Amino acid sequence: MDILKDMERAALLIDAALSEYLSESQEGLEIITESERYAVMSGGKRIRPYLTLAFCRLFGGNDSAAIPFACAVELIHSYSLVHDDLPCMDNDLMRRGKPSCHAAFGEANALLTGDSLLTRAFSLCADNSEVDAHTRLSCISCLSRAAGTFGMIGGQVLDLYGDTHEIDFETLLKIQRLKTGALIKAASALGCLAAGVKGNDSRFADAMAYSESIGLTFQIIDDLLDDEEGSENENKTTFLTFMDRRSAFEYAERLTNEAISIANRYEGGEMLASLAEFLLHRKK
Amino acid sequence: MDILKDMERAALLIDAALSEYLSESQEGLEIITESERYAVMSGGKRIRPYLTLAFCRLFGGNDSAAIPFACAVELIHSYSLVHDDLPCMDNDLMRRGKPSCHAAFGEANALLTGDSLLTRAFSLCADNSEVDAHTRLSCISCLSRAAGTFGMIGGQVLDLYGDTHEIDFETLLKIQRLKTGALIKAASALGCLAAGVKGNDSRFADAMAYSESIGLTFQIIDDLLDDEEGSENENKTTFLTFMDRRSAFEYAERLTNEAISIANRYEGGEMLASLAEFLLHRKK
Numbered sequence: 158m159d160i161l162k163d164m165e166r167a168a169l170l171i172d173a174a175l176s177e178y179l180s181e182s183q184e185g186l187e188i189i190t191e192s193e194r195y196a197v198m199s200g201g202k203r204i205r206p207y208l209t210l211a212f213c214r215l216f217g218g219n220d221s222a223a224i225p226f227a228c229a230v231e232l233i234h235s236y237s238l239v240h241d242d243l244p245c246m247d248n249d250l251m252r253r254g255k256p257s258c259h260a261a262f263g264e265a266n267a268l269l270t271g272d273s274l275l276t277r278a279f280s281l282c283a284d285n286s287e288v289d290a291h292t293r294l295s296c297i298s299c300l301s302r303a304a305g306t307f308g309m310i311g312g313q314v315l316d317l318y319g320d321t322h323e324i325d326f327e328t329l330l331k332i333q334r335l336k337t338g339a340l341i342k343a344a345s346a347l348g349c350l351a352a353g354v355k356g357n358d359s360r361f362a363d364a365m366a367y368s369e370s371i372g373l374t375f376q377i378i379d380d381l382l383d384d385e386e387g388s389e390n391e392n393k394t395t396f397l398t399f400m401d402r403r404s405a406f407e408y409a410e411r412l413t414n415e416a417i418s419i420a421n422r423y424e425g426g427e428m429l430a431s432l433a434e435f436l437l438h439r440k441k
Numbered sequence: 442m443d444i445l446k447d448m449e450r451a452a453l454l455i456d457a458a459l460s461e462y463l464s465e466s467q468e469g470l471e472i473i474t475e476s477e478r479y480a481v482m483s484g485g486k487r488i489r490p491y492l493t494l495a496f497c498r499l500f501g502g503n504d505s506a507a508i509p510f511a512c513a514v515e516l517i518h519s520y521s522l523v524h525d526d527l528p529c530m531d532n533d534l535m536r537r538g539k540p541s542c543h544a545a546f547g548e549a550n551a552l553l554t555g556d557s558l559l560t561r562a563f564s565l566c567a568d569n570s571e572v573d574a575h576t577r578l579s580c581i582s583c584l585s586r587a588a589g590t591f592g593m594i595g596g597q598v599l600d601l602y603g604d605t606h607e608i609d610f611e612t613l614l615k616i617q618r619l620k621t622g623a624l625i626k627a628a629s630a631l632g633c634l635a636a637g638v639k640g641n642d643s644r645f646a647d648a649m650a651y652s653e654s655i656g657l658t659f660q661i662i663d664d665l666l667d668d669e670e671g672s673e674n675e676n677k678t679t680f681l682t683f684m685d686r687r688s689a690f691e692y693a694e695r696l697t698n699e700a701i702s703i704a705n706r707y708e709g710g711e712m713l714a715s716l717a718e719f720l721l722h723r724k725k
Contacts, residue, residue, distance in 0.1 A: 186591070188598060189590055268529055280586060283579075291574050293578055300563075301560050301567065302564060306560075314473045315469050
């Protein structure tokens with residue numbers, strides 16, 4: 158099976174679970190449950206939850222253990238997009254080809270929608286009865302840290318600063334590690350944990366190194382694609398502030414090769430190797 | 442000891458723990474860690490965390506077990522105030538006599554500050570090593586539900602609707618139950634859980650009935666105080682839309698008496714009885 162097919166199949170599983178999870182509503186609360194579904198069920202590629210599933214499978218775990226964690230990661234990713242799009246942040250009226258959440262539901266509802274998705278992520282982990290209690294707690298800790306002040310939110314703070322200030326290469330790397338890298342690593346970490354692989358296991362460390370590499374690759378390719386489209390903000394520091402297109406791609410290639418070599422250490426690691434390759438060559 | 446002294450002493454414990462918890466920062470992230478401290482360390486009365494401590498004590502638990510949960514509840518309360526004050530919500534420039542978070546730190550930082558406080562609350566619960574793993578998971582589930590779509594956030598959605606629409610008494614009660622009641626009940630629930638009292642225990646049910654009564658009292662008194670100050674929004678539906686001041690106070694008195702009679706069933710329940718009395722007669 159090729160990677161695209163595997164990702165598509167995984168996305169179907171994830172979407173079914175998310176849809177089920179977001180199906181409940183109550184009288185008077187239709188607008189918020191509708192806007193939550195709107196923000197989440199938007200046909201994303203589900204790369205993060207795929208990582209959760211893929212690492213759980215690689216290390217012999219069951220999909221049923223990984224799916225709630227995978228959904229929690231996707232809820233956090235979705236919330237971050239909703240809040241990122243708000244007028245006080247990136248002020249984006251469009252997201253994935255349709256009106257962003259606040260464009261469709263108003264700013265107050267979008268704010269609350271993001272809050273709600275973030276909040277839900279943690280009960281989804283807490284209620285995952287397929288794994289033991291200590292593992293669930295580790296996942297909640299990991300996710301909270303990855304999403305919080307010293308993870309994704311910290312990355313957004315530094316990124317806001319970078320919009321108006323000159324920053325050096327080290328800071329750019331830090332922004333990417335926090336803003337996108339932390340949640341990508343957490344997605345993989347939750348997959349490991351769902352399979353019973355703990356933080357002190359060398360397999361866990363391999364999953365983190367793999368995820369660090371593909372996370373950074375993801376961002377470099379984003380910068381290259383934005384540059385091609387001419388859609389980048391002129392004042393924004395990107396990898397192309399520090400290197401030409403060719404060097405940036407070669408940098409991403411080196412990172413990808415590291416990720417592939419990690420994946421290939423494991424029987425059944427072909428999908429993760431292909432995923433790294435796919436992210437390097439993606440066109441949007 | 443009287444209730445004010447006991448609340449003050451508890452607030453010192455809570456504030457010390459919150460301050461310790463919010464003391465870490467990282468280079469470049471000073472603005473967000475500062476704004477988190479600003480939003481949380483603001484000299485609130487700490488009623489919610491007091492409930493967590495008081496119920497834990499009532500049922501024989503240790504303060505050390507309750508404090509992390511109490512702090513988590515207060516972080517969630519603080520986040521909700523930061524987001525509530527944003528321009529797209531209540532657009533409040535002042536909070537507790539000083540500039541609100543977005544007035545002091547800008548809108549984007551305030552948005553991220555709220556997100557961060559909410560996120561932190563869950564790792565604080567997950568990492569509470571003073572209680573067993575299953576109890577921590579119950580607390581996370583309880584807090585996530587109380588704060589989420591069918592709790593506090595749902596209350597805010599209904600409240601936004603009520604700002605511009607006529608609503609009936611039943612809906613007003615539902616708004617109050619969700620918007621302020623759910624987190625007050627969760628605060629008490631976490632205190633019970635910290636003391637080893639589970640959801641199927643009659644003591645837990647008593648704690649919930651007590652909290653329901655004081656939560657509603659709290660809101661009725663708020664409406665009365667706003668009315669005295671003339672600070673209420675003319676179009677806003679409050680308890681005074683449906684009854685005169687005297688009837689509203691009598692309603693609150695009945696609720697308070699219910700709460701007091703529940704507290705008095707327990708040895709050591711005097712503080713909780715006094716708290717109910719205090720909330721009925723508070724002047725701001």
